[in-house]
Every structure is written in C-alpha cells, then in structure tokens.
Amino acid sequence: MALSEKDAWKKAAAEAASHLVEDEMVVGLGTGTTAAYLISILGERVREGLNIVAIPTSEATRAHALAEGITIVGFSEQPKIDITIDGADEIATGSLDLIKGGGGALLHEKIVASASARMVVISDGSKLVPRLGGGFALPVEIIPFGWEVTISRLRDYAPEVRLRQSSGGAPFVTDSGHYIVDCAIEALDDPMRLETDLHAVVGVVETGLFVGIASEAFIADASGVRRLTRQLA
Numbered sequence: 001m002a003l004s005e006k007d008a009w010k011k012a013a014a015e016a017a018s019h020l021v022e023d024e025m026v027v028g029l030g031t032g033t034t035a036a037y038l039i040s041i042l043g044e045r046v047r048e049g050l051n052i053v054a055i056p057t058s059e060a061t062r063a064h065a066l067a068e069g070i071t072i073v074g075f076s077e078q079p080k081i082d083i084t085i086d087g088a089d090e091i092a093t094g095s096l097d098l099i100k101g102g103g104g105a106l107l108h109e110k111i112v113a114s115a116s117a118r119m120v121v122i123s124d125g126s127k128l129v130p131r132l133g134g135g136f137a138l139p140v141e142i143i144p145f146g147w148e149v150t151i152s153r154l155r156d157y158a159p160e161v162r163l164r165q166s167s168g169g170a171p172f173v174t175d176s177g178h179y180i181v182d183c184a185i186e187a188l189d190d191p192m193r194l195e196t197d198l199h200a201v202v203g204v205v206e207t208g209l210f211v212g213i214a215s216e217a218f219i220a221d222a223s224g225v226r227r228l229t230r231q232l233a
Contacts, residue, residue, distance in 0.1 A: 007033075009124035009220035010087075014038040016218045016225045017085050017122045023051045026078045028112040029065055030086025031058040031105035034122050038085055043068025055081060057112050058105040059175050081116040088121050089136045089208070091128050096121065096217055096230040097191050099132050101139030101208030104164070104174050110206055113213050121214045125221030132209070134187035139164070139208040140198060141178045144171070150203030151181055157197055158183035178205055 003011065014037035021027055021042060029039055039061065046052065046069050053073045056062040062072055086109060090099040098121065100106050113119045129135060138158070142150045147163065154161045164172040164180040171179050188194060195209045217228045 006124050010034040011037040012225050013122040013218040013220040014041055017120050018042060020083060025052050025082040027052050027054045028081045028084030028116050029054045029056045029061050031061050032087040032103040034087035039064050039068055043070055046070055055112055057108040083118045084113050084116040085120045085122060088123055088127055090132050091121055091123055091217055092132050093128055093130055094231045096214040097132055098210035098214055099136055099138055099208050100210055104172060104180055106139055106208045107141050107176055107206045119214045121217040123219055125219050128219055131187040132191050133185040137182035138185050140181050140183055141205040142181055143203045144179050146203055147179050153201045154183060158185050160184035
C-alpha cells in the first residue's frame, strides 16, 4: 500500500536519522508513528549485520523492536544511552523544545531521553512551530488517586484540562499505571517556567514539555529533509 504524503515524510525523516546509529551503540527507541518507521529501518539494518542494543520507551515499542530482531536491554545492563531517536507532537523552531506525549509514553520517553548523550527528533514538517502551545494540547501524566483534585489545580495553568480516555471510554492508563490529562495552553514565551509550575502541583508525575533536551532534529516535508540543530539562547 502506498504511503500518504505525511507518512512518506515521516519515513524520510526516520531514514535520515537512522544513519546516526552505528555498531555497538545503545539506542533509545521512541514511541509513535514516526518512531515506528525508525524501528523498522533499524530492524532491517540489524538483519544485515548492524550490532546494537536498544532501550524502548513503551511496551508497544518493545514488542515492535523484538519483532524486528533488535536486542532489548534495561538500565541495569546499560545505564547510559548513546543516542535516542524519537518523534514529537510540537517542535519549537530554534530551541528544539518539544511537546510530547500524544502516544501516552511521555514519562518513559523523558527518562530515556535524559539518560542519553544525544537526543534526536524526527518529524514531518507540520510539527514545527514558532513557539510551543496554542495548538497541540500539553499532556501531563498524573497519579490516579485524587485525579479530580489534580485536574482542578492544573486549571490554574490551563483553561481546559481533559482526562484522556481509552477507546472504551475508561481513563487511558500509561505503562506505569498513571493517567494522562491533556491541557489546552496558549503559545509559551517561557516553557521552562510552566514546566516548573506544573511539577509543583501535587499529583503530577511528569509533563510533556521537553525543554533543552533535544540537540537536533530531522524534519521532512515536500522540499526534502532538513537537519536542524538547537540554537542556544
């Protein structure tokens, strides 16, 4: 089946970033549709002789990587990661700050990214924005106990806060057993300030703001694939 235009761009970005992965590397594998293309590409390279091990950011990613023949390890075996390659829901031009968590794996994704010497983002061009916010809702992972109280406090920072639901109507549950709420936010002048404020709310586990974590990005659109690097303020 032929890929849609956007899926072709996602695959092109994944293909470009995949060349950063070399023999003997420990690779962090992201979650989501764009990361899935990367996993398939790396699986093909592994079958051709590439020698890597990987730490996945979700159970879905773990299953996909194992099906591709990629060796999976844990932090007890490999506490440091050479490179993590993952998608994003929004990417700020220049800073490469991110909003992530649309796939529900933001906590694991941030743990893996923070343990990595290098974090690379892959995306189609629609995810690139001047400033984070004002478009994609910000996912926030919270403790299930007292979630109603946590949501009420999060409304101090976002006018609309919605508990994410699964397809059956029950609360969406992450791989760590938490809930996710999606917060409608305005475009941010200071993402780190909001990150700090949200972490001060009792019941919040982690946010989908990835500030100062990604060092480069591969962005694909109709004009081809661009490689962007983080511009320091």
